[in-house]
Amino acid sequence: MSTKNEAGKRIEAKVTTPPPITKRDITKSFVIWHAFSEVSLNFERLQALAFCNSMVPILKKLYPNDKEGLSCALQRHLAMYNTEANWGVVINGITIALEEKVAAGGEDSAETAELITGLKAGLMGPLAGIGDTLDFGTLRPIVMGICIPFVMQGSVFAALIPLFYQVIYMAVTSNILINLGYSKGRDSIMNILQSGAIHKVINGFGMFGLLMMGALSATYVKITTPLVITTGGGNSIAIQEMLDKIAPCLIPLLVVFAIYYFIKKKGPHYLQILCAVIIVSLLFSFLGVL
Numbered sequence: 001m002s003t004k005n006e007a008g009k010r011i012e013a014k015v016t017t018p019p020p021i022t023k024r025d026i027t028k029s030f031v032i033w034h035a036f037s038e039v040s041l042n043f044e045r046l047q048a049l050a051f052c053n054s055m056v057p058i059l060k061k062l063y064p065n066d067k068e069g070l071s072c073a074l075q076r077h078l079a080m081y082n083t084e085a086n087w088g089v090v091i092n093g094i095t096i097a098l099e100e101k102v103a104a105g106g107e108d109s110a111e112t113a114e115l116i117t118g119l120k121a122g123l124m125g126p127l128a129g130i131g132d133t134l135d136f137g138t139l140r141p142i143v144m145g146i147c148i149p150f151v152m153q154g155s156v157f158a159a160l161i162p163l164f165y166q167v168i169y170m171a172v173t174s175n176i177l178i179n180l181g182y183s184k185g186r187d188s189i190m191n192i193l194q195s196g197a198i199h200k201v202i203n204g205f206g207m208f209g210l211l212m213m214g215a216l217s218a219t220y221v222k223i224t225t226p227l228v229i230t231t232g233g234g235n236s237i238a239i240q241e242m243l244d245k246i247a248p249c250l251i252p253l254l255v256v257f258a259i260y261y262f263i264k265k266k267g268p269h270y271l272q273i274l275c276a277v278i279i280v281s282l283l284f285s286f287l288g289v290l
Contacts, residue, residue, distance in 0.1 A: 019061050021100055023179070026093070029054045030178045033092055034171065037085035046082035051092070058096050062103035073099065076117060083124035084131025089174045091123050093181020140166070221252035225290050251290075 033054035040049040055077050063070035083091065098116045102109050143165050150158035227239040243250045259273055266272075284290040 017104065019064070021058060021061065021096060021182075025058055025061060026096060026178060026182055027175070028057050029092060029096065030089065030175055032057070033085070033089060033178075034174055045078065045080050047085075048078050048081040051081050052077040054092060055095065055099070058099060062099060069103065072113075073102070076113060079117060079120075081120060081124060082128070084128040084135065086135055086170045086174050087131035087177065088124060088127045090127065090177040090181035091120055093178040093183075094119060094123075095181075096178075097182050135170075139169070221249075221256060223251045223255060223290055225251065226288060 033050060036050045036053055037047055038050075040053075041047060042049070052074060056074070059070055059073045063073065077095075095116055098112055098119070102112045102116070140162070144162050147158045147161050224240050225243075229237045229239065247253070259277075262273060263269075281290070
């Protein structure tokens with residue numbers, strides 16, 4: 001009976017109440033991650049040093065007088081980690097919430113510590129896929145595509161818009177996501193992934209991006225043919241004029257589709273595409289076809 005009481009007292013002794021994490025603490029952690037997420041990349045741990053650095057203010061507050069607990073927590077976040085810095089920041093928020101639980105102690109603190117490592121490893125891939133697709137594969141090309149015509153006309157402000165957009169968009173989005181991850185815990189990302197809303201957003205921006213790329217192709221890909229067909233009656237038909245009546249910019253469109261087909265079948269071998277375009281252009285120009 002006395003042994004049970006002693007065990008119960010030891011468990012209760014481990015249960016502590018760490019200082020509460022405030023929004024200011026989360027913002028400080030977010031700023032560190034936002035500033036250094038791509039700075040300390042290395043082949044051994046990738047973004048682990050930046051992630052651990054962003055967690056230092058949180059962990060110091062959770063373990064003010066527990067050097068051993070602080071050391072274990074820091075080591076926990078030095079394992080290899082790599083994700084897209086913007087959307088992946090929701091993992092930071094979830095981790096902060098779980099670290100609070102670990103610091104409070106209790107019977108399930110060890111399981112929660114293992115859960116942190118497992119969640120980071122399991123979520124960094126899917127979130128990197130969402131972030132890379134939406135931020136760098138869709139939104140950034142759209143913004144740059146809108147600005148390019150104005151830049152070509154000499155607008156300095158238009159040249160700076162993509163930079164301003166990237167900084168402001170990532171700062172606002174990351175701040176929202178890290179607070180969402182903290183407030184909702186590990187269920188937050190599951191709600192995002194299972195709702196299907198993110199896929200609708202990606203598909204919508206993807207369609208708009210294709211529309212922009214099509215407009216840019218028709219505007220800036222200049223390919224015409226000087227071929228003229230002479231009939232038996234002495235009349236001549238300009239091939240380019242006839243094609244423009246059927247579908248303006250038809251040749252540039254066919255070239256864009258040909259390159260797209262090559263990329264889809266063979267992969268993004270851009271050097272091969274560039275060399276092929278140069279060789280074919282020189283050849284057709286020499287023959288007088290294009």
